[in-house]
Amino acid sequence: MAWGRRVHAVASATAALVLCCVFMPAAPVWADDIEDARAIVFSNRDVWLNGAFLSGGVLWSPTALDDDGLLFKFLVSGGLYRYDAGDLGGEHIIGSEWAVQVLPGWHVKRGTFEAKVFWGPEYQHHRLSPDDPGNNLRGGKMGLRISTELWDEPTNQTMIAADASLSTIGTSYSARIGFGWKILDQFYSGPETQVYSADGYSQRRFGVHVTSMKTGDAEWSAAGGWSVDTNNRSSPYLRLGFMQRVGGD
16 A cells, blocks of 8 residues: 555656646747747756656736736646655655646836736645655645745846745745856856745755856756755755746737
8 A cells, every 4th residue: 555655646746747847838939029028938847855846837917028017927836755754753755746826916127126926826735655644735725825036137247036935835935045147148157045944844955056048039047056954864956947938919
């Protein structure tokens, strides 16, 4: 039975990851004028010793993405993780998660400074193997998520990016801040730090990021460094991101 539960956990996470990939079109119709684009498709991959996650989604504006005003974000994510359950004598738990967020928001841009704020419903489903009754995230739950994203270029050679997110599900939150310098006039690179916490588990990261690396109309980002969690498990981490403006008049 334990083996069967593990197989189901892996299958659930795999299905969630495949679902995320569906939201990355193989040949989208790009906007002729990028500045008039109304949507962004994006995906992110995050891997470390005790977990692997993939997310994808769409950011849409009823006017233009660079205008102040209303935004909508739709995101689906999934993955696998493991932890030591204190209520079960430190037994290793393998969890699979998939989640959906539907977040209306607001965008403000002033010069090189941009701020986005989102709030809306979220659904998460966690399956644990073996079962951990003390984990408040287990099963399916509806909640509210609030998040913000900030970007600024204090000079023509530097950038600051920050984001934070809070969910009522498991009282989970995350935050990240990164600084960067322009390299070869092609991209930004510099240090970053990140924290994540949910239902008694927390993880801290310290690393280096590469941001705004463009190939054609697409934009890529990457980060790598070292993570430490409350289970005293340290490991490298790797994060990859992609985004592309689409649509337009």
